Amino acid sequence: xxxxxxxxxxxxxxxxxxxxxxxxxxxxxxxxxxxxxxxxxxxxxxxxxxxxxxxxxxxxxxxxxxxxxxxxxxxxxxxxxxxxxxxxxxxxxxxxxxxxxxxxxxxxxxxxxxxxxxxxxxxxxxxxxxxxxxxxxxxxxxxxxxxxxxxxxxxxxx
Numbered sequence: 001x002x003x004x005x006x007x008x009x010x011x012x013x014x015x016x017x018x019x020x021x022x023x024x025x026x027x028x029x030x031x032x033x034x035x036x037x038x039x040x041x042x043x044x045x046x047x048x049x050x051x052x053x054x055x056x057x058x059x060x061x062x063x064x065x066x067x068x069x070x071x072x073x074x075x076x077x078x079x080x081x082x083x084x085x086x087x088x089x090x091x092x093x094x095x096x097x098x099x100x101x102x103x104x105x106x107x108x109x110x111x112x113x114x115x116x117x118x119x120x121x122x123x124x125x126x127x128x129x130x131x132x133x134x135x136x137x138x139x140x141x142x143x144x145x146x147x148x149x150x151x152x153x154x155x156x157x158x
Contacts, residue, residue: 102135
């Protein structure tokens, strides 16, 4: 018997729209998760599969589903720097200020990893730059720790 969860996760990872379409036609749950808690949307986003993300969102994937660490698709693209998928997720109503298990947000990931296009995008969309993680650090603090001077400037202006 075929494990549908493995198939849908693999199809999302590869951006295989045909397989995703067939699985949806067969009634597959788009909000399943793998052994790490990654949903098809998180996997497709993290692997920069724009069309797959678009398809999953259009077919009812939970945009704010969190993995076992509390990370969302938006946090994943902020970490990886995938601005176009970030725009798509924001346009579809992704929660900007969800916090993962250590209190981090998508804005914090963008600041920490120098994903300054996403930093601007998140701030323009209304992300809260005053949120603190469990250590009491803000996006500004994380940008400073990593030497992201351009990010500091963006946060000061935003």
